[in-house]
Amino acid sequence: MEVVKIVGIGLAAGMLISILRQQKPELAMQLSIAAAAMIFLLMVSRIMQVVDVMQTLSTKARVDQAQMAAILKIIGIAYVTDFGSQVLQDAGEKSVASKVEMAGKILIILLALPIILAIMETVLKLLE
Amino acid sequence: MDRLLAKLIGSALIIGATTCAGWAAAARYAKRPAQLRDLQTGLAILQTEVEYGATPLPEALERAARAAGPPVGAIFAECASRLRRGGGATAGEALEAALDAAAGATYLGPEELSAMRALGAVLGASGRADQIRHLQLARRRLEAEEARARDERQRYERMARYLGVLSGAALVLILV
Amino acid sequence: MDVALLFKIAGVGIIVAVMATVLKQAGKDEQGQMVTLVGVLLVLMMVVSLLGKFFSLVRSTFMFQ
Numbered sequence: 001m002e003v004v005k006i007v008g009i010g011l012a013a014g015m016l017i018s019i020l021r022q023q024k025p026e027l028a029m030q031l032s033i034a035a036a037a038m039i040f041l042l043m044v045s046r047i048m049q050v051v052d053v054m055q056t057l058s059t060k061a062r063v064d065q066a067q068m069a070a071i072l073k074i075i076g077i078a079y080v081t082d083f084g085s086q087v088l089q090d091a092g093e094k095s096v097a098s099k100v101e102m103a104g105k106i107l108i109i110l111l112a113l114p115i116i117l118a119i120m121e122t123v124l125k126l127l128e
Numbered sequence: 129m130d131r132l133l134a135k136l137i138g139s140a141l142i143i144g145a146t147t148c149a150g151w152a153a154a155a156r157y158a159k160r161p162a163q164l165r166d167l168q169t170g171l172a173i174l175q176t177e178v179e180y181g182a183t184p185l186p187e188a189l190e191r192a193a194r195a196a197g198p199p200v201g202a203i204f205a206e207c208a209s210r211l212r213r214g215g216g217a218t219a220g221e222a223l224e225a226a227l228d229a230a231a232g233a234t235y236l237g238p239e240e241l242s243a244m245r246a247l248g249a250v251l252g253a254s255g256r257a258d259q260i261r262h263l264q265l266a267r268r269r270l271e272a273e274e275a276r277a278r279d280e281r282q283r284y285e286r287m288a289r290y291l292g293v294l295s296g297a298a299l300v301l302i303l304v
Numbered sequence: 305m306d307v308a309l310l311f312k313i314a315g316v317g318i319i320v321a322v323m324a325t326v327l328k329q330a331g332k333d334e335q336g337q338m339v340t341l342v343g344v345l346l347v348l349m350m351v352v353s354l355l356g357k358f359f360s361l362v363r364s365t366f367m368f369q
Binding site: 009012013016017019020023024027028030031033034035037038041044047048069072075076077079080 | 307309310311313314316317318320321324325340343344347348350351354355357358359361362363365366367
Binding site for chain 3: 283
């Protein structure tokens with residue numbers, strides 16, 4: 001059972017991190033980064049499977065592939081931004097975390113703009 | 129399975145080595161005060177012999193050697209045996225040679241060895257009162273050094289032991 | 305890329321913490337800080353390669369960030 005392994009790693013890491021945080025918070029931060037990265041690496045193949053399914057479905061539904069790619073990237077940005085922000089907050093750096101989140105939001109908006117414009121065009125066309 | 133065994137043996141060796149190094153350093157801190165005390169005892173006996181007895185130097189040195197006990201006593205004993213052998217060596221030269229020969233087996237350091245060498249310069253050479261003064265001076269220097277050694281021991285003995293084991297574990301984690 | 309890395313990092317962290325405490329108690333606080341710094345750098349080296357892999361995988365999974 002894959003999930004047991006992942007949860008096990010998470011718990012073990014959590015315990016070690018909480019021990020470390022009392023003595024050497026900087027090392028605790030590194031350990032949490034390492035744990036999160038490792039869990040992602042373990043899940044990567046599954047994630048790719050999900051992405052593949054999404055792509056097949058989207059091609060079948062004749063969704064614009066460029067927009068599909070943009071959506072995928074947005075999901076990726078959201079994930080990475082959240083990862084960074086959470087780690088920073090755990091380390092007590094809330095201001096840096098919020099700046100990271102802000103950067104993520106801006107990038108997502110940038111990526112989403114074409115899609116939003118396309119939607120607005122469609123709506124305007126419908127209203128004509 | 130083989131690689132795991134090799135890793136385990138390697139780790140055990142590394143940790144063993146560093147732990148032993150740590151313990152050796154700790155032993156040095158632990159034993160030095162006692163040896164400094166032994167050295168003082170030997171000099172005290174020597175001073176008594178010079179002051180109150182007319183004992184010839186070699187015999188006085190042998191008594192000091194017995195009082196000081198091994199390993200420090202070996203210095204006095206070696207000096208005595210060199211004097212007995214004859215060949216015209218002065219007490220100072222005999223003491224020098226004795227220090228070179230026997231001090232390696234002790235935990236005595238440069239500070240007290242230089243005090244002994246200074247003593248050697250006057251031993252058996254100048255007048256009685258002068259020798260007594262120099263012996264007294266040497267004993268005082270050793271006393272101060274002993275106090276320092278005790279302080280060092282208190283601060284560094286435990287530390288050395290811990291650091292030995294810990295650095296071994298750290299090395300194992302990094303390398304293995 | 306296995307779980308051992310996590311325990312290695314945690315182990316190094318704990319050892320460094322204990323070493324720093326021992327040194328501080330023996331009065332050698334500066335050496336303790338140095339040991340801490342060295343430990344942080346070592347762990348950083350271990351983590352950086354992991355992070356590199358992580359980010360390149362994110363890039364490829366979510367299509368070329």
